[in-house]
Amino acid sequence: MSLLQRLEKEKIPVKVRDEESKKSDSPKSEKKDKYEDLKIKIHKEVIDEMNKEIKKKGLTDETLDESINDIVKNILDRDAGFLPYSERQTIALEIVNEVIGLGPLEGLIEDEDVSEIMVNGPKQVYVEKKGRIVQTDIVFRDESHVMHIIDKIVSPIGRRIDESMPMVDARLKDGSRVNAIIPPLSLKGPCITIRKFSKDPFKIQDLIRFGTLSSNIAKFLEACVRSKLNIVISGGTGSGKTTALNVLSSFIPNDERIVTIEDAAELQLKQDHVITLETRAANIEGKGAITMRNLVKNSLRMRPDRIVVGEVRAGEALDMLQAMNTGHDGSLTTGHANTPRDMLSRLETMVLMSGMDLPVRAIREQIAAAIDVIVQQSRLKDGSRKITHVTEVVGMEGETIVLQDIFTFIQKGTDKNGNVVGEHRATGIVPKFLTQIEEQGIKLPREIFLPSD
CATH class of the missing domain: 3.30.450.370 (Beta-Lactamase)
Known part of the structure; x- marks a missing residue:
């Protein structure tokens, strides 16, 4: 979109609020900006001036900010010179934010x-x-x-x-x-x-500092990613799943080809060889939609070393599981669930949403064969985010998928400020896939699996 087009979009008329809407506002929301009329007047004049400047000087995005600041300052000095300098500065900032930013x-x-x-x-x-x-x-x-x-x-x-x-x-x-x-x-x-x-994506050290996980869990998860185990991060809304996915994805070696698939591209991977795919909504005729399923299927033809799916919500879960089971090891994804066991149930439901009439046992066998680790993340009562379970998917036993916790978070209570007090502990179980990790030349000290006193 050109600068002229962008500025033309700014010429959206401001509706005058009718009496009915004024009455419906709560007392708290009836705050009136005493300079609102002045701001609207200057805003419109700035847009007109910028259109002239762009046509005359051929301004670029780089020089746009500086020019707008100068124009706003000159108009304020002319029309609002009676105001204190600090108030003019505040008004100028609000107008510039309105023109080139996201306003309030x-x-x-x-x-x-x-x-x-x-x-x-x-x-x-x-x-x-x-x-x-x-x-x-x-x-x-x-x-x-x-x-x-x-x-x-x-x-x-x-x-x-x-x-x-x-x-x-x-x-x-x-x-x-x-x-x-x-x-x-x-x-x-x-x-x-x-x-x-965050403008600077969080690193694993940041999550350790926040108390989201322990250093032993960090070493373990890094080894899991580097040895190409398939990992699902589960958790509720706002629990920090995407942040955890971004951090774990940073452990993928730089010489591997990574394909990321998301509804709205938000992962911030720093590797050199990253292909970012994003879904597309239908057009006004209801056509042209590109779904997560379409992109997961297409990614298999792009010779990926790793597939990272931002979040599985529906039928794409089946395609993701099939990819994990057909040589695309080291894939990562997230999903909404409250416990690792719930995550497995959600995956079953999502596979059924694909429209494939598969028996439940067949679905569970696919899940057990595809997924190696479930990382459960939760937002606790005090607002902190914690990895509460790191769980191995062991396999099938009869009709049931067998899980075993490798690490858990033990909550001991809250302090006087309401902050959760607890610690991450190993359960004492050594994961069965430890041999697979060691075959990749990654050595994990056995002590990290010993339960603390």
Whole structure:
């Protein structure tokens, strides 16, 4: 999208809120910006000036920020010279964010302590900070303002949202995951949920420092990835599955060809040979959709050494299991489940969603043969994320898939601040695939499997 096209999109009229909508607002949300009219006036003038500047000087993205800052400053000095300098600076920042950023959300995007942003209509914005959800004092002008920000997020990546397609998954430039849903599905107005990712992807040392896992579990999982075991990371929403997947994927050797498959590309792999595939929604005629199943099948023709699937939710689970069973060892994926055993049940259900009429025993045999390790991640009561189980899939015994825990997290209680107190412990069981790890030339000290006192 050219600069001119981008700026033309900024000319979205601001709806004046009617009396009915004003009455429906809660007292907390009736906060009025005393400079709102001034900002709207300057915003429109900035867009007009930028269009002239782009046509005259042929500006590029690199020079756009600086030019907008200069134009906003000049207009403010002319029309709002009576305001204190600090207030003019604040207004200038808000206008620049509105023109080239995500408006009121820009400050939250930049705040490294914020891990999740939740916009519940124009007058309610929550964030997650250090595991705690708190309401901010940020508000939008009205519903059209929120819609404008959603459009700025989804348009650059070729997605759309309107009444005919009122839900969308997207991503920001830094890979942060975005979901938006609008009326008539959302009765509270347009809603945005942004799952932020660190600008510098977390490394295994960061997870050890956070207490997500122990150093022994880190050594064990690194050995599992390097020796090409198939791993499933399971957990609930917001438990840190994608972060864990990103960290484990970093252990894949640099000389291997990796194909990643996601609904919205968010993995941040640093290896040289990475192919990133992303699903595509149907067009306005309901055609042209490319699903996870399509991409998993296609990835098998791309000569991958590793297949990394962001999350299995439906029939693609069958294709993923078949890939794991037909020579694509070392594959990684995530799935929603509360325990390792639940993850197996979910996989059975997802395989059945593929439309294949397979007997349950056959499905379980596929799962037992394909998956080597389940890593269970949970978000605890205090907001912290912990790997609570590292579990080996041993095989079949009768009609049941046999699991055995290698490491678990033992919660001992909470401290006076409400923080969870506990520790990661080995169960004392040595995994059966340890021989396979050692055959790859990776030596793990046996002591890491000894239970601590």
